Amino acid sequence: MQVKPSGNGHSSTDSYAVQQADIDAFNVDGAVLLKSVFSEHWISRLRESTDRALSMSENYFWRQRVWEQDAACRDFCIDSLAAALAATFLNSGKVNLLYDQVFAKTAGDPATPWHNDLPYWPVRNGRAVTVWLALDPIRFDSGPLEFVAGSHLWDKWYRPFTTGDDGSQQEFYASTEVYEPLPDFEAERGRHRILCWEMDAGDVIIFDAMAVHSARPNTSTAVRRGYAVRYTGDGMTYQSAAEINPFIINPQLKDGQPLDSDQFPIAHRST
Numbered sequence: 001m002q003v004k005p006s007g008n009g010h011s012s013t014d015s016y017a018v019q020q021a022d023i024d025a026f027n028v029d030g031a032v033l034l035k036s037v038f039s040e041h042w043i044s045r046l047r048e049s050t051d052r053a054l055s056m057s058e059n060y061f062w063r064q065r066v067w068e069q070d071a072a073c074r075d076f077c078i079d080s081l082a083a084a085l086a087a088t089f090l091n092s093g094k095v096n097l098l099y100d101q102v103f104a105k106t107a108g109d110p111a112t113p114w115h116n117d118l119p120y121w122p123v124r125n126g127r128a129v130t131v132w133l134a135l136d137p138i139r140f141d142s143g144p145l146e147f148v149a150g151s152h153l154w155d156k157w158y159r160p161f162t163t164g165d166d167g168s169q170q171e172f173y174a175s176t177e178v179y180e181p182l183p184d185f186e187a188e189r190g191r192h193r194i195l196c197w198e199m200d201a202g203d204v205i206i207f208d209a210m211a212v213h214s215a216r217p218n219t220s221t222a223v224r225r226g227y228a229v230r231y232t233g234d235g236m237t238y239q240s241a242a243e244i245n246p247f248i249i250n251p252q253l254k255d256g257q258p259l260d261s262d263q264f265p266i267a268h269r270s271t
């Protein structure tokens with residue numbers, strides 16, 4: 001299936017041939033690697049944006065909502081192939097942009113702790129994916145993402161936690177929702193099928209927001225930059241909760257409302 005951006009006044013002519021095997025792998029595993037999706041045009045623009053975004057915060061996880069200030073990120077999130085890919089893997093007629101986020105693991109940075117994403121986000125009643133674009137070559141020693149294959153199907157809402165500046169796990173949030181205790185996935189690696197891919201700049205991993213994932217430490221001497229864009233599918237509604245990511249609270253929305261808003265714009269609609 002040839003996937004192209006939809007008619008939101010997009011400027012990009014990118015397209016990508018998604019194979020049925022990619023969709024099957026995503027549905028079974030909750031994550032799939034797509035090779036050579038984005039060209040040098042996007043890679044060089046987004047490298048500049050990513051480097052600027054690093055000054056947003058000292059905290060590894062807190063470089064978020066970059067697209068609202070940065071034209072290249074806005075174009076990528078809303079006008080590029082990224083949203084159309086999200087719609088394809090979500091099998092969704094409409095896709096909203098939730099937010100974008102920059103992840104730069106520098107030499108010596110520790111592993112990213114195991115977690116799944118949806119418990120952190122103020123949205124419920126639908127599915128969401130991340131389009132995670134590599135902006136540098138990512139090797140097994142420079143902090144590649146890892147996934148517990150099939151964990152997106154478990155319907156386990158693992159308890160969210162705060163992180164230190166280097167991304168390491170700190171305190172669990174006091175919760176008003178009932179969350180599952182977070183297992184020590186690192187200790188029980190041998191009980192799961194763990195997916196981990198090396199990536200080249202321009203490669204993308206699409207992963208389900210319920211997939212349990214982490215990233216290995218960066219023991220190399222190179223920096224690895226990743227640009228993550230979060231999209232939601234049909235039926236998703238707003239749900240505020242005290243313990244979610246405070247950066248993406250949307251004051252325009254009330255609980256139960258559809259996400260369409262300035263902060264969560266429609267990024268793709270099937271034609």
Ligand SMILES: O=C(O)CCC(=O)C(=O)O
Pocket residue numbers: 103105112117130132145213214215226228
């Ligand atoms: O890049 C990383 O270290 C973590 C990425 C991640 O957790 C995410 O994109 O949800």
